[in-house]
Amino acid sequence: MLMSHYIDIMKKAGVKFTRPRKLVLDALQAAKQPLSIKEIHKRVRNKADLASVYRTVNLFQDLGIVREVQFGEGYQRYELIGEGQHHHYVLCIECGKLEDIDICLLDRVEKMTNFKILSHSMEFQGLCHSCAG
Amino acid sequence: MLMSHYIDIMKKAGVKFTRPRKLVLDALQAAKQPLSIKEIHKRVRNKADLASVYRTVNLFQDLGIVREVQFGEGYQRYELIGEGQHHHYVLCIECGKLEDIDICLLDRVEKMTNFKILSHSMEFQGLCHSCAG
DNA sequence: TTCTAATTGCAAATGGTTTGCATTGCTTGT
């Protein structure tokens, strides 16, 4: 996704496109896995404060730029959402291997329940083929 | 699920069936929704310490007696698992309405990914029909 | 460039969860 896309979203929302926000965006774009706050902060050390990373990620969530991914590690992870897309994962708790599963039940659940779904999580944890032995 | 079922599990695991553990079990059995630690503790006040509630719930998780439910509230919820069963939910963030969705992708994901899945979360948050307007 | 509200950095606070340790309570063997 182009940087200009996210700048547009912020402009439309009437918030400033600041240095910390660009840095967090860069970090998330460079990553190929959902990042924790600590990981984002590490990729941005001495450029943006930890509190700013938190505030930025929360803002991005409100703006629909990032999505929270729950791996049950005791903290959250975040990934960019590109044009209405997002992923769901299966994680090996032994070796950390992460696989994308191409399923999303959003539409099905909206129809089935008559809810307007605003967010959802659907993540699996277990042992990959190698680690299961 | 019968209390004896859970007692058996604890016996097999070689852990004691103590008063706090019975209290937490009772609270979870009486509940018709996943409970937070705070809610369990409230239902058990002056009978079991908060730390014991935490320790008990963690033990029950290890024993496969309870399952963590993630509603993204900033803390965890727990529900009893009866004989290989568990639920997935859609939650209205406005009025708190909770609906059970009768879908589980465990088997499908295990086959698709060749992982041995040990835990998973699949919860949806949004607005129910009344609250969406 | 100037001006001002939005944003940041830093430090302190918060809140859920875990942990250390002395005490209590089972359980087993005598």
Added chain:
DNA sequence: ACAAGCAATGCAAACCATTTGCAATTAGAA
């Protein structure tokens, strides 16, 4: 019934992710 040994508890302190107050800085409109 008693004692010994180990497990589990209560209480307080620690931990750690996240939030917040506030003074200083900065984006971006005028």
